[in-house]
Amino acid sequence: MSKQQLIDQAIAIRERAYVPYSKFQVGAALVTSSGKVYTGCNIENAAYPVTCCAERVAIFKAIADGETDFVEMAVVADTERPVPPCGSCRQVMSEFFPSDMQIHLTNLHANTMTIKMEDLLPFSFQKSDMEK
Numbered sequence: 001m002s003k004q005q006l007i008d009q010a011i012a013i014r015e016r017a018y019v020p021y022s023k024f025q026v027g028a029a030l031v032t033s034s035g036k037v038y039t040g041c042n043i044e045n046a047a048y049p050v051t052c053c054a055e056r057v058a059i060f061k062a063i064a065d066g067e068t069d070f071v072e073m074a075v076v077a078d079t080e081r082p083v084p085p086c087g088s089c090r091q092v093m094s095e096f097f098p099s100d101m102q103i104h105l106t107n108l109h110a111n112t113m114t115i116k117m118e119d120l121l122p123f124s125f126q127k128s129d130m131e132k
């Protein structure tokens with residue numbers, strides 16, 4: 001699975017976004033250590049805050065399927081710059097992704113930025129912070 005193949009999967013699933021409110025489609029594709037790819041699109045709701053972002057849909061699909069080890073992710077939206085994940089998604093990513101995991105953020109013009117988890121959410125609250 002090349003970086004471009006992963007981005008292509010994110011672009012494809014983006015078409016399934018349920019976005020009657022924002023009309024802003026986002027797609028994500030997540031690779032597990034077992035080599036599987038889990039994809040996600042954003043799913044909105046009439047009660048706006050209930051919306052789930054594409055990144056979390058992909059992560060939660062994988063977790064529910066028993067996959068907990070992740071190696072790479074791609075996220076795409078029709079943005080001017082590579083799409084920046086929201087704060088809630090960054091926190092969920094930091095729960096499951098290794099600090100050196102690479103996340104490819106891109107747009108429909110192939111402007112791509114690859115960033116490590118620890119740089120996407122530095123000084124993040126972790127499970128270990130609750131253990132003295």
Ligand SMILES: O=c1ccn([C@H]2C[C@H](O)[C@@H](CO)O2)c(=O)[nH]1
Pocket residue numbers: 019022024026041042043044051052053054055075083084085086089
């Ligand atoms: O990285 C992002 C940013 C936004 N959204 C979604 C949430 C909402 O449906 C719409 C507008 O915020 O885009 C994502 O899925 N991922």
Ligand SMILES: [Zn+2]
Pocket residue numbers: 053054055056085086087088089090
């Ligand atoms: Zn988000």
